[in-house]
Amino acid sequence: MESVTLPPIHEDRSALDLAAIRADFPGLNQLVHGKPLVFLDSAASAQKPRAVIDALSDAYTKNYANVHRGVHTLSQNATTAYENARAVGARFLGASSADEMVFVRGATEAINLVAQSFLAPRLTAGDEVLVTRMEHHSNIVPWQMVCEALGARVVPAPIDDHGALDLDAFEQRLGPRTKMVSVVHVSNALGTVNPVAEIVRMARERGIPTMIDGAQAAPHTAIDVQALGCDFYTISGHKVFGPTGIGLLYGRRERLADMAPYQGGGEMIQSVSFEGSSWAPPPSRFEAGTPHIVGAIGLGAALEYVSAIGLDRIAAHEHDLLHYAEERLSTLPQVRLIGTAPGKAAVVSFVVEGIHAHDIGTILDAEGVAVRAGHHCAQPAIEHFGLAATARASFALYNTRSEVDGLVDAIGGALEIFGV
Amino acid sequence: MSDLRELYQQVILDHYRSPRNCGALDDATSHADGHNPLCGDRVRVQLRVSAGTIEAARFEGAGCAISTASASLMTEAVKGKTVAEARAIFASFRSLLMGGEPAEPPASLGKLEVLGGVREFPVRVKCATLAWHTLEAALGASGDGASASAPDTTANSAPVTTE
Incomplete structure (x- = not known):
């Protein structure tokens, strides 16, 4: 031999x-600077695999047209690819249906969407949103904006000197005024992995809706939103080797169905007249305007790439x-x-x-x-x-x-x- | 590496480790706060200005080697100068860091020349100018420089940012 x-x-x-x-x-x-790049900044934004770059290029060069609008072949192909990416996202997060997946610009927009469309109508003065002290600003400020307008407040649960959540203190802060729990899955600043299943369980026992910011979790951890039992979960495309400007919001079916639109425009309506308009069912209800079609396709390619490696x-x-x-x-x-x-x-x-x-x-x-x-x-x-x-x-x-x-x-x- | 040695000269490291005029100025006549949102650095510049002359200048705040050394060297450079002279030094300092038209009239930079290496590190220019923008804001607030143009001057209210 x-x-x-x-x-x-x-x-x-x-x-x-x-x-x-x-x-x-x-x-x-x-x-x-003449030295081989050592890229240790993926938590800010990850590099892109050829599979994603090619998916973007193919989507623009071979099958580009607007989605959900045309009877012509390219529009049908683009729609198929766009909706396929949504289905890939649903599988990646363990959602029961692609209808529970909303394309957003990123985790930031997802949290703003939930704060505005879900929480704001349910919030009154004196209410509280419980987060942790390790949150990214994107999981603090959108809640603050809603709370300040309505006389409610954002309450942080403490962390210890290792950067771990004090789970007992977290539970103590869950009270009758808590109208929302929103917690980061993996901290971008500290690397802490939060016990999100336990957190969701504590909140659900008290009937409190939950949102998990998974922007930093998606590139590193298998996610199963049904096993977690959370109401909302979000990931950001660019952190998981996909394009910028695209992300996914998972929303439990009955939650999304019970929410008003985030933005008005085309694609999110059932019918429009000057006497009033009615909304399309989710997820279209939350995707006003022409979406980031190619970004969504690129995100689908990224999730498939990561899933194939495991x-x-x-x-x-x-x-x-x-x-x-x-x-x-x-x-x-x-x-x-x-x-x-x-x-x-x-x-x-x-x-x-x-x-x-x-x-x-x-x-x-x-x-x-x-x-x-x-x-x-x-x-x-x-x-x-x-x-x-x-x-x-x-x-x-x-x-x-x-x-x-x-x-x-x-x-x-x-x-x-x-x-x- | 040679650029790095040029950036982190001994004088800069010395002023970083042992900053001059660092701490509160009890009888200040004006002050301003500066903030670099990029790195979170904050600096407060306090001045005692009398009859158009900067009698004392001190700074407080934690920052990187470049911003701390620049603040320290700045307080030394402007002490005893008139408000107009201090502004001229800043103009010359800015052209040292950013190139472009030389300041008119050119002011002698003296020890401040050691910060010239920052020119090769454009993202760090804001570190070097933070204290100076804050000084400019404090001068605007001193009442002696009401005619000065300081577009981001928000002394005594919102902090100056270098963004």
């Missing part, structure tokens, strides 16, 4: 074929990276991790003694290492740790252990420059 020289086995001890996965993402293969395998790989990063960073006494909740996702927020996060970001960038520096649109979470900013390395399925080494070496370079 002929002996075959195999390429060196990637150093990452996971079942993923990392070389093949990395080859799927053309954006990873480039030099930044979220269990992705999660295992990312946990390996997380543990390796924690181990390597623990060798640098100047580095303090922010967010150390048990079972956390592969988001590593950190501060370096004597060096501001913004300077870390600049120095790492010069080495080709892309991290985010700042408050990560989660100011209350960062302020909980007495900080204004952290540096954040966030990992995705395409990252490698040698990229963790690149991160640690670049931090070492920063320590040298600053002499700390």
Whole structure:
């Protein structure tokens, strides 16, 4: 038998074929400041696989027309592709029907939609919306806007010094005034994975509607909205390797049916006259105007890409990276991790003694290492740790252990420059 | 790496670790707050201005090496200067960082020249100018510079932002 020289086995001890996965993402293969890019900012927005880029290109070049409007072939093809993406989304989230999936611009719009169309008509002065202190601003401000207008308020449940939710304190804050619970599934700033099933159970026992912000969960965790039992769940396309400007809102059928439209316009009506108009059934009721057709198709391609690899395998790989990063960073006494909740996702927020996060970001960038520096649109979470900013390395399925080494070496370079 | 060494010169690191004129100014005649929403940095600049001259300038706030060093060097640079001279220094400083037309008349930058390396890092220019925009707002609020143009001046009310 002929002996075959195999390429060196990637150093990452996971079942993923990392070389093949990395080859799927053309954006990873480039030099930044003359150094190979080490992209550790996927929590802000993930790189795109060829499958998504091709889906976008095909949708524009071969089957582009408006949806739900034409009898001609291209319009029918575009409609089929658009609605197929909705069905893929329903499968990805475990919804019982594609009719429970609303295309939105992203998780931010989904939360605004639920705040305006679902909560606002049900809210009176003195009512409360319960969130956690680790929320992204997008899961705080839309509720505040509705609450301020109606004399209600947004109440944060506390987190501990590891960045984990204090579940007892959360439950204590569930009261007769609580009209909505909205909680992040995976924290973008701290990596904390919230016990969302438990949270939903506590709320449902009291008849309180629930929304889960899954923007950061979708690229890392298998989601089953029916098992969770939540009323609403949202994901953002660009965080799960899809296009920007597109996302999905899952709404339980009876909730959506009981909601007024979010915006008025074409496509969301049953009939229009100057005496009054009537609304189309969900999900069309919530999709006024020509939607982001091609974005939706791209999102469908992204969800299929992730599903084909398997979220269990992705999660295992990312946990390996997380543990390796924690181990390597623990060798640098100047580095303090922010967010150390048990079972956390592969988001590593950190501060370096004597060096501001913004300077870390600049120095790492010069080495080709892309991290985010700042408050990560989660100011209350960062302020909980007495900080204004952290540096954040966030990992995705395409990252490698040698990229963790690149991160640690670049931090070492920063320590040298600053002499700390 | 050479750009990085140019950015993080010893003078800058020294002013970052041991900022000058840092802390409250008890007998301030004006102040303004600045905020860089990009990184969350906040700075307060307090001035004692008398007969058109900046007798004392101090700053408070936590920030990155660039913004802290710039604030520290700024307080040294404007102390004892007239309001008009301080504004001229800012104009020259801004053209050092951002290029374009040299300020007219050109003011001597002295030690501020060490911040010239920021020019190679456009996203960091706001860090270097935060304290200066805040100074400009405080000057606008001092009553000695009512004619000055400071488009984002919101001294003593909403913080100045560098966005």
